[in-house]
Amino acid sequence: MTMRRDVHDELRARLQEAAGAHEPDRERILARIERGMAEEARPERRAARPPVFGWLRVAGATAAVAGVLAVGGWAVASAVKEDTAQRTVATSPTPTPPPTPTSTPPSAPASTPSxxxxxxxxxxxxxxxxxxxxxxxxxxxxxxxxxxxxxxxxxxxxxxxxxxxxxxxxxxxxxxxxxxxxxxxxxxxxxxxxxxxxxxxxxxxxxxxxxxxxxxxxxxxxxxxxxxxxxxxxxxxxxxxxxxx
Structure with a gap:
């Protein structure tokens, strides 16, 4: 029971971390995992299958979720990149303003012949x-x-x-x-x-x-x-x- 609880907690933590990168599928993925864990917890399941198969099932589910998230992340990144490329427009260089004329400094007062x-x-x-x-x-x-x-x-x-x-x-x-x-x-x-x-x-x-x-x-x-x-x-x-x- 302790091993399963640890596995359950670890899986939930990983799924929450992965779901943070792909927010739209988070609820659906968690629901599927919850159903899978509920089935593992049934008494008849424990009598029919050794614990090792339950672990493999969890590991397989984790791998599947990681694959789904990776593919989803790639798709989102591709869409953003394509959208950015479509919105890029050519701009002309900013014209250089003409130099501001400087005023002539006042000359010193004239002196008398030496x-x-x-x-x-x-x-x-x-x-x-x-x-x-x-x-x-x-x-x-x-x-x-x-x-x-x-x-x-x-x-x-x-x-x-x-x-x-x-x-x-x-x-x-x-x-x-x-x-x-x-x-x-x-x-x-x-x-x-x-x-x-x-x-x-x-x-x-x-x-x-x-x-x-x-x-x-x-x-x-x-x-x-x-x-x-x-x-x-x-x-x-x-x-x-x-x-x-």
Whole structure:
């Protein structure tokens, strides 16, 4: 009885697993198996046939069910494959959209013609990163000789709301003394080379930064000057900034 119960449970588990793959035949298959198991359980059957034939019967039924499920699964897969093939349609390649034209970046504000005196050359310009609330004015100097003295002055006209937010130079900070003051309607930045320091040949930038009233500020009244000494000679340059276009 224990063997049959185990066989019965195992067969039921296998049939349930197989039926999960082919749902439409599950009820019919289980009904057939139940009828077969009921016949095995009758007393006259047990007296007429040895237990071994009952096991073979169950094994045969299992094999038959597996065959039915395999054939059914193959048929379903074939039908799905055929249906998929019939529904496949040709598609044309997606057209490539034309490239989006890029806008030309704004050019930097124009600077005034540079000034030159001996080995000293200069130029003044408004930095291109300036905006409608803030600006930076650059004084660029070039020197072909070592300078033993140098003073650079930048004047920014008070056009409304002009307030210093800082200053910098490309030469070492400790080599210069910086003062920022308001004088006669201008914000004035002054860089003075400290005693004992020198400026090597090259190109150097002195920049003043400031807030201003909202809107594009016109730098036409701004200016700069620089005086320098190389050996026993003195040189000076001065210039202004291009008006707003």
């Amino acid at each position: 000034e030159e005196d001996g080995p000293l050359w200069s130029d003044g310009s408004v930095d291109p990163h300036s905006n409608e609330f803030w600006a930076q004015s650059n004084v660029t100097l070039k020197t072909g000789r070592h300078l033993t003295a140098l003073e650079v002055e930048l004047t920014v006209a008070q056009t409304g709301g002009v307030t210093s937010t800082g200053a910098w130079r490309s030469l070492p900070e400790d080599d210069f003394a910086l003062t920022v003051a308001e004088r006669d309607g201008f914000l004035v930045y002054t860089w003075r080379l400290r005693d004992g320091r020198t400026v090597p040949p090259g190109e150097w930038v002195f920049a003043g930064q400031y807030d201003h009233a909202r809107g594009g500020r016109d730098a036409k009244d701004d200016g700069y000057s620089a005086t320098a000494r190389a050996g026993d000679e003195e040189f000076s340059v001065a210039g202004d900034f291009a008006p707003r276009s």
